[in-house]
Amino acid sequence: MSYNKQDRIKTMATAIGYIRVSTSGQAIDGVSLDAQKAKIAAWAELNGYELGEIFEDAGISGTKQDRPGLAAALAAAKKGDAVIAYSISRFARSTKHLIEISESLAKREIDMVSISERIDTTSAAGKMVFRMMAVMAEFERDQVSERTKTALQHKNRKVKKPADKCPLVTMQRLMTKALKC
Secondary structure, rough: EEOOOOOEEEOOOOEEEEEEOHHHHHHHHHHHHHHHHHHHHHHHHOOOOOOEEEEEHHHHHOOOOHHHHHHHHHHHOOOOEEEEEHHHHHHHHOOOHOOOOOOHOOOOOEEEEEEOOOOOOHHHHHHHHHHHEEEEEHHHHHHHHHHHHHHHHHHHHHOOOHHHHHHHEEEHHHHHHHHHH
């Protein structure tokens, strides 16, 4: 609770929620968005925050910095509030972007909370853990990207016929086509 000197009344800080899934399939078929909403609501209640609006980016990758739901959540938060996400990876997948978000909120005296990693940026230790987790989130994204590229390269190699790479076979095909003319 914060104390509003002007009105001489105690007011509750507001928890602004942010939820995201990366693909439209997850947004349509998954329960992840509802699960994230429930976790944010529970966190607000347990920590004495009034639950404000929960902003959403459904089917938008965390690698994209320009996300309307995230921008709206960050804009809606006021001094003394907290911006809450289920996981640090919901905010961003790049260390640089996560730190930019955190520093922007800190300048405005707004807390940043990640429920699953139990991170908040209100203390030096919380800031250190946050930065370490930001690096891990980017590492995880890079690993997924590497695995995807490797799988696609393997698939592409499998699809091509070995004979297509042999110059003799290619030359024979060209000659056969030429003879048919």
